Amino acid sequence: MFRKFRSLLAGFFAMLFATAAIADGGGLLNVSYDVARDFYKDYNPLFLKHWKAVAGETVEVRQSHAGSSKQVRAVADGLEADVVTMNQASDVDFLVDKGLVAKDYARKFPNNASPYTSTMIFIVRKGNPKAIRDWGDVVKPGVQVILPHPKNTGNGRYSYLAAWGFALRQAGGNERTAQDFVGRLLKNAPLFAAGGRDATTTFMQRRIGDVLISFESEAELIAREFGKGEFEIVYPSLSVLTEFPVAIVERVVDKRGTRKLAQAYLDYLWSAVGQENAAQNYLRPRDPALLKKYAAQFPPIKTFTVDEMFGGWSKAFPTHFKDGGTFDQIYQQK
Amino acid sequence: MFVTAAYRRQVLPGFGLSLGCTLVYLSLLILLPLSGLAFKASNLTLGEFWAIASGERAMASYRVTFGASVLAATINAVFGLIVAWVLVRYSFPGKRAIDALVDLPFALPTAVAGITLATLYAGNGWIGKHLEPWGIKVAFTPVGIVVALTFIGLPFVVRTLQPVIEDIEPEVEEAAASLGASRLQTFTRVLLPGIFPALLTGFTLAFSRSIGEYGSVIFIAGNMPLISEITPLLIISKLEQYDVIGATALAVVMLLISFVLLLSVNALQWWAANRHSGHGGRGAGRGA
Numbered sequence: 001m002f003r004k005f006r007s008l009l010a011g012f013f014a015m016l017f018a019t020a021a022i023a024d025g026g027g028l029l030n031v032s033y034d035v036a037r038d039f040y041k042d043y044n045p046l047f048l049k050h051w052k053a054v055a056g057e058t059v060e061v062r063q064s065h066a067g068s069s070k071q072v073r074a075v076a077d078g079l080e081a082d083v084v085t086m087n088q089a090s091d092v093d094f095l096v097d098k099g100l101v102a103k104d105y106a107r108k109f110p111n112n113a114s115p116y117t118s119t120m121i122f123i124v125r126k127g128n129p130k131a132i133r134d135w136g137d138v139v140k141p142g143v144q145v146i147l148p149h150p151k152n153t154g155n156g157r158y159s160y161l162a163a164w165g166f167a168l169r170q171a172g173g174n175e176r177t178a179q180d181f182v183g184r185l186l187k188n189a190p191l192f193a194a195g196g197r198d199a200t201t202t203f204m205q206r207r208i209g210d211v212l213i214s215f216e217s218e219a220e221l222i223a224r225e226f227g228k229g230e231f232e233i234v235y236p237s238l239s240v241l242t243e244f245p246v247a248i249v250e251r252v253v254d255k256r257g258t259r260k261l262a263q264a265y266l267d268y269l270w271s272a273v274g275q276e277n278a279a280q281n282y283l284r285p286r287d288p289a290l291l292k293k294y295a296a297q298f299p300p301i302k303t304f305t306v307d308e309m310f311g312g313w314s315k316a317f318p319t320h321f322k323d324g325g326t327f328d329q330i331y332q333q334k
Numbered sequence: 335m336f337v338t339a340a341y342r343r344q345v346l347p348g349f350g351l352s353l354g355c356t357l358v359y360l361s362l363l364i365l366l367p368l369s370g371l372a373f374k375a376s377n378l379t380l381g382e383f384w385a386i387a388s389g390e391r392a393m394a395s396y397r398v399t400f401g402a403s404v405l406a407a408t409i410n411a412v413f414g415l416i417v418a419w420v421l422v423r424y425s426f427p428g429k430r431a432i433d434a435l436v437d438l439p440f441a442l443p444t445a446v447a448g449i450t451l452a453t454l455y456a457g458n459g460w461i462g463k464h465l466e467p468w469g470i471k472v473a474f475t476p477v478g479i480v481v482a483l484t485f486i487g488l489p490f491v492v493r494t495l496q497p498v499i500e501d502i503e504p505e506v507e508e509a510a511a512s513l514g515a516s517r518l519q520t521f522t523r524v525l526l527p528g529i530f531p532a533l534l535t536g537f538t539l540a541f542s543r544s545i546g547e548y549g550s551v552i553f554i555a556g557n558m559p560l561i562s563e564i565t566p567l568l569i570i571s572k573l574e575q576y577d578v579i580g581a582t583a584l585a586v587v588m589l590l591i592s593f594v595l596l597l598s599v600n601a602l603q604w605w606a607a608n609r610h611s612g613h614g615g616r617g618a619g620r621g622a
Binding site for chain 2: 069073190192193194198201205321322328331332
């Protein structure tokens with residue numbers, strides 16, 4: 001009987017490992033954040049065509065999309081991503097800490113390794129009934145603002161930092177006035193949405209709130225989904241430039257021998273074709289000529305980067321979003 | 335030789351094999367992850383652990399999570415009993431469809447449930463717009479959390495009660511009536527004692543399911559610190575900061591509270607089953 005039991009056990013384990021093993025189909029695995037799905041769905045065929053022309057190889061690029069911090073945790077835990085394409089430097093920094101990505105990844109590609117950018121803007125109801133023109137109007141009493149959770153989501157954090165940076169740049173602005181300003185902003189939030197898309201649904205479909213803080217790139221999706229006449233876009237006088245860093249996962253490309261392919265894949269994001277694809281997905285291209293070509297889509301706006309205003313994500317994150325940071329302080333004052 | 339004696343009394347052979355299987359299976363699926371959790375949490379000193387576990391927002395989140403779970407499970411115990419009773423005792427057109435409907439919360443992805451409920455109960459939703467004039471706000475308040483958890487928990491109560499109610503012969507009610515019991519007496523003195531252990535099991539299952547629920551709740555809760563934050567959200571928040579150990583500490587607290595609560599419900603069940611051992615007892619209540 002014992003022998004029977006042992007063979008059963010062996011069978012059980014074999015089954016377990018078979019399920020766990022993921023077939024390695026060659027090519028690249030790009031692990032990315034949630035809303036980049038559309039961008040890379042368009043980009044991958046363009047790159048594959050290019051690669052076939054220059055290297056004569058037919059390869060496959062597999063995509064994985066989910067919340068960005070979940071994604072990098074998966075990579076740190078062993079998901080074999082050749083490249084990561086993220087929406088916040090703090091996520092790539094985590095992989096640097098784990099020794100998977102080079103410390104100087106931001107200098108391995110142009111523009112801080114961010115092939116395109118976006119910014120945080122306001123979406124208001126048709127006719128702008130609450131006359132919202134700038135951040136100062138959003139914090140006024142009686143205005144309801146919708147944004148994703150500032151502590152738990154990437155776009156929530158960008159919204160928070162955009163308001164903070166705006167307040168710092170005002171006459172007499174300092175850390176204390178900025179915290180007070182952001183506190184008033186958060187007081188105007190009736191809820192914190194679970195994520196960017198949930199915030200959009202709450203504002204557009206459930207008709208809650210007077211103003212939605214969102215990525216510029218999301219506004220076009222909202223127009224497609226709900227119709228252009230339903231809302232207006234308001235550009236504040238100052239906002240945050242959101243960067244989307246890309247990086248090669250050194251340990252994986254060395255192991256799988258995919259360094260050349262991974263490098264080419266990310267390089268091509270800065271090519272004319274790659275940049276045009278960004279513009280077509282409503283992400284601001286780095287190429288100034290293209291930015292001019294799509295000027296109607298991307299009105300000029302004054303922005304600051306997280307590096308300029310906060311000394312980088314590695315400083316901004318612990319100061320504002322870790323437990324005990326300014327976000328928590330605002331709620332503990334009450 | 336005790337094992338052989340026990341083994342010989344069984345009709346089906348294979349006690350050793352099945353026990354071995356049980357132990358391996360439970361170890362792999364439950365004990366291994368849980369001991370990993372405890373191991374991770376042991377990186378903290380007792381003081382650090384206590385500081386995380388007893389923070390202001392953590393305490394508020396336990397109140398929200400466990401309070402809403404108890405409320406939702408209680409609502410389900412009452413209405414689930416009615417649903418189960420109707421489905422077993424009466425026959426009416428569309429009964430099969432309604433019976434199938436009960437399982438829907440099992441199958442539906444919880445995020446879908448959360449988004450749908452939030453849309454229905456928002457100020458301009460089909461249900462919300464009738465509640466708003468009365469000053470009742472459901473979506474994006476703690477009430478919304480109770481609504482989501484009630485939805486999630488319903489099948490647990492109904493499916494636990496159905497077989498037990500089926501086992502009660504209608505003659506029992508007739509006998510009670512013929513012996514002069516009023517309707518209320520028939521229910522409380524004759525039927526309820528038989529159903530109670532199963533009802534408690536259903537309550538416990540719905541309650542435990544609710545404590546861990548994340549997907550549906552975050553879409554309807556509003557997630558305001560100190561007001562409508564559930565503990566699983568705080569755990570996610572820690573993970574977003576790559577603070578795995580802090581997340582583990584909160585998870586361990588939830589686990590401990592849940593374990594103590596489940597243990598006391600099981601003790602209550604055991605007591606109830608023994609008191610009315612004539613009415614099914616452990617078998618009917620699916621045991622401990």
